[in-house]
Amino acid sequence: MKTILLDELKPNERAIISKMSINAEIKKRLMDLGFISGEEIEFFAKSILGDPKAFLIKGAVVALRRNDCKKIRVSRIE
Amino acid sequence: MNNPFIYNNVDRKRKIIALVGNPNVGKSSVFNILTGQNQHTGNWTGKTVENARGRFKTKREEYIIVDTPGTYSLSPLSTEEKETRDFLLSGKVDLIVFVSDAELLERNLYLCLQLIKMGYPMVMCLNFMDEAKKQNIEIDIKRLSERLRMRVIPFSARKKEGIEELKRAIDDAAVPVPMKLSENKSPEELNKIASSIAKETVKREKKRKVNTIDKLLSSKIIGFPLMLLMLMIVFWLTISAANYPSRFLEELFSYLENLLSDFIMLFGAPKVFHDAVVFGIFRVLSAVVSVMLPPMAIFFPLFAVLEESGFLPRVAFNLDRPFAKCRACGKQALTMCMGFGCNAAGVMGCRIINSKRERLLAAITNCFVPCNGKFPAMIVIIALFFGGSVSSAIGLGLIVLIGVGFTFIATALLSKTLLKGEGSSYVMELPPIRKPDFLRVMIVSLKEKTLKLLLRAIKVAAPAGLIIWGLANVSINGESLLTIVSSALNPIGKLMGLDGTILLAFILGFPANEIVLPLAIMGYSGGSALMSATSGIGEVLMKNGWSETTAVCFLVFSLLHFPCSTTFLTLKKETGSIKWAFVSAVLPTVFGFALCILINFISKIFQ
Numbered sequence: 198m199k200t201i202l203l204d205e206l207k208p209n210e211r212a213i214i215s216k217m218s219i220n221a222e223i224k225k226r227l228m229d230l231g232f233i234s235g236e237e238i239e240f241f242a243k244s245i246l247g248d249p250k251a252f253l254i255k256g257a258v259v260a261l262r263r264n265d266c267k268k269i270r271v272s273r274i275e
Numbered sequence: 276m277n278n279p280f281i282y283n284n285v286d287r288k289r290k291i292i293a294l295v296g297n298p299n300v301g302k303s304s305v306f307n308i309l310t311g312q313n314q315h316t317g318n319w320t321g322k323t324v325e326n327a328r329g330r331f332k333t334k335r336e337e338y339i340i341v342d343t344p345g346t347y348s349l350s351p352l353s354t355e356e357k358e359t360r361d362f363l364l365s366g367k368v369d370l371i372v373f374v375s376d377a378e379l380l381e382r383n384l385y386l387c388l389q390l391i392k393m394g395y396p397m398v399m400c401l402n403f404m405d406e407a408k409k410q411n412i413e414i415d416i417k418r419l420s421e422r423l424r425m426r427v428i429p430f431s432a433r434k435k436e437g438i439e440e441l442k443r444a445i446d447d448a449a450v451p452v453p454m455k456l457s458e459n460k461s462p463e464e465l466n467k468i469a470s471s472i473a474k475e476t477v478k479r480e481k482k483r484k485v486n487t488i489d490k491l492l493s494s495k496i497i498g499f500p501l502m503l504l505m506l507m508i509v510f511w512l513t514i515s516a517a518n519y520p521s522r523f524l525e526e527l528f529s530y531l532e533n534l535l536s537d538f539i540m541l542f543g544a545p546k547v548f549h550d551a552v553v554f555g556i557f558r559v560l561s562a563v564v565s566v567m568l569p570p571m572a573i574f575f576p577l578f579a580v581l582e583e584s585g586f587l588p589r590v591a592f593n594l595d596r597p598f599a600k601c602r603a604c605g606k607q608a609l610t611m612c613m614g615f616g617c618n619a620a621g622v623m624g625c626r627i628i629n630s631k632r633e634r635l636l637a638a639i640t641n642c643f644v645p646c647n648g649k650f651p652a653m654i655v656i657i658a659l660f661f662g663g664s665v666s667s668a669i670g671l672g673l674i675v676l677i678g679v680g681f682t683f684i685a686t687a688l689l690s691k692t693l694l695k696g697e698g699s700s701y702v703m704e705l706p707p708i709r710k711p712d713f714l715r716v717m718i719v720s721l722k723e724k725t726l727k728l729l730l731r732a733i734k735v736a737a738p739a740g741l742i743i744w745g746l747a748n749v750s751i752n753g754e755s756l757l758t759i760v761s762s763a764l765n766p767i768g769k770l771m772g773l774d775g776t777i778l779l780a781f782i783l784g785f786p787a788n789e790i791v792l793p794l795a796i797m798g799y800s801g802g803s804a805l806m807s808a809t810s811g812i813g814e815v816l817m818k819n820g821w822s823e824t825t826a827v828c829f830l831v832f833s834l835l836h837f838p839c840s841t842t843f844l845t846l847k848k849e850t851g852s853i854k855w856a857f858v859s860a861v862l863p864t865v866f867g868f869a870l871c872i873l874i875n876f877i878s879k880i881f882q
Contacts, residue, residue: 219700220700222352222700223700223702225350225352226347226352226700226702227702228462228466229347229348229350229385229386229462230347230382230702230704231381231382231385231466233462233463233466234463235463236466239482241485242485242489242490242493243493244493244592244593244595244596245492245493245494245495245498245499245593246593246596246597247596248595248596248599249592249595249596249605249701249703251592251705253482253483254382255379255381255382256378256379256380256381256382256479256482256483257379257382257704258483258704258705258706258707259702259703259704259705260592260595260701260702260703260704260705261701261702262595262599262700262701264700265700265701265702
């Protein structure tokens with residue numbers, strides 16, 4: 198399945214989390230918040246200056262810096 | 276085993292309840308509803324993290340309840356989580372009340388399942404049921420209770436619904452029959468279980484939508500102005516509303532001062548003693564309290580309302596980028612805003628920052644933004660030297676922006692030198708925008724912040740008052756010590772575009788920024804006691820050689836000098852080391868010193 202970076206997800210788009218190539222500490226933190234392979238994630242909002250971005254996951258809104266968004270791979274839900 | 280909750284023999288028999296849950300689920304509300312006035316704050320669950328502990332009664336018995344910091348899981352990633360986990364594992368807890376957000380049940384279940392593994396009797400308090408109803412979320416309580424094998428109580432802290440049922444459930448929570456959860460469930464597996472339970476029990480029609488407020492706050496055009504507007508409104512409310520109580524307190528203290536004076540004279544105490552106590556200690560104390568208390572009592576609750584409503588996390592969201600460039604964290608934007616109310620409160624607020632390095636950055640640079648205590652003097656000086664009240668507002672705004680600018684400079688500087696390091700990865704939850712429980716928020720903030728800081732201020736103001744009086748009234752060769760010291764400081768003062776009296780006023784103003792200008796007036800008029808800095812101040816200043824340059828340098832140094840004693844003590848306590856408190860005192864002073872010299876130099880060239 199074609200995967201894109203979480204950073205590339207556009208407004209109103211949904212995706213499934215595929216792989217997180219991120220350092221252990223933040224990975225653990227993200228997993229606590231529901232960022233787990235197979236979980237659905239949706240673009241929520243972008244901050245005024247473009248960074249960080251916010252995503253809807255498990256009903257909650259989580260903000261992530263773009264550096265980290267580029268380390269998470271997701272596959273779009275068409 | 277030494278149990279810090281056991282105060283007396285009666286407590287020994289009481290069961291201890293731990294209140295656990297994700298951040299923003301309303302644990303503190305539940306805690307407050309149950310315990311009412313019966314609570315204290317302290318480091319109950321561990322060495323560093325402060326929690327609230329209290330007592331409450333049900334029909335059957337009395338319990339001790341401990342509030343733990345909001346946490347997403349029990350993995351020891353932060354100090355709070357580590358201490359919460361250690362506390363739960365310590366065996367001191369008899370029952371866990373798990374507070375969950377009905378709008379975010381699935382995510383909350385993750386932590387819940389981890390807790391179930393521990394085998395404690397548990398009760399789930401499903402809070403925000405009223406909000407969930409608004410979002411058309413239906414939860415099958417019975418099924419949820421069956422799957423989790425614990426009582427689930429629908430609850431609304433705001434509407435105060437579910438309290439009796441919760442108390443009954445706590446009474447009934449006997450030795451549990453915990454879910455069969457084998458030891459080694461990976462996060463993925465826990466997640467799957469949470470998902471399956473949620474699918475069975477939660478029905479929601481529409482997903483969480485982007486709130487209108489969210490849209491406005493992230494809009495490129497409206498976002499920043501809107502945030503600035505909210506901040507200005509809070510400032511304006513604070514400054515304008517604080518006037519009346521301040522004046523009232525001044526009069527009250529004036530009256531009390533006379534009473535005190537009569538009282539002491541009744542005992543035939545020597546004049547020196549009388550003057551030192553009445554004109555020294557008491558007067559400085561009353562100056563500090565009457566000017567400090569009203570703004571604090573207004574700003575903190577207002578700020579807490581902004582925090583609870585979800586507005587502030589969005590501000591941190593928007594300001595993360597510039598702070599990230601300084602290798603700091605977006606939450607520093609929030610602590611910086613708190614610093615406008617009171618630097619000490621801003622420093623305390625830095626607890627919300629996870630990374631120790633970033634916490635230090637935020638705490639140390641907090642005093643680069645002007646606090647409420649500096650505003651009155653600044654407004655007076657701007658109005659006197661640079662025209663009416665409109666320019667006061669603009670001038671103040673300018674000073675605020677300069678302060679913010681310096682915050683970034685100082686943060687960047689520290690990031691490259693004393694506090695080197697990479698920015699930590701930044702993950703922040705944006706809680707739903709909710710109408711906060713105004714009354715509770717305001718009362719709690721009054722108790723926690725306002726009173727605490729006031730007490731700390733008083734502790735330094737009293738002895739300082741004595742010292743100030745001493746300097747003004749002890750003479751050598753017909754000159755008071757005050758005059759002698761300010762003369763000695765004159766060369767340095769003049770270099771900075773100020774003079775010795777002003778400099779000494781800043782130094783003696785260490786207990787509270789509010790008394791700096793009154794101290795300068797006292798110095799100029801050869802007075803023996805502090806007087807309020809209102810009428811005739813213009814003439815006094817002109818007579819003593821104040822020019823526009825003096826005014827500018829005063830404003831600059833007022834913005835950029837060492838923090839007040841309350842902030843200094845708070846820094847020492849929060850950072851755990853006096854070294855950082857000193858850094859935060861030296862850094863702005865050096866900046867202010869250098870900038871004043873520069874301004875003075877430039878103005879001399881153009882004369």
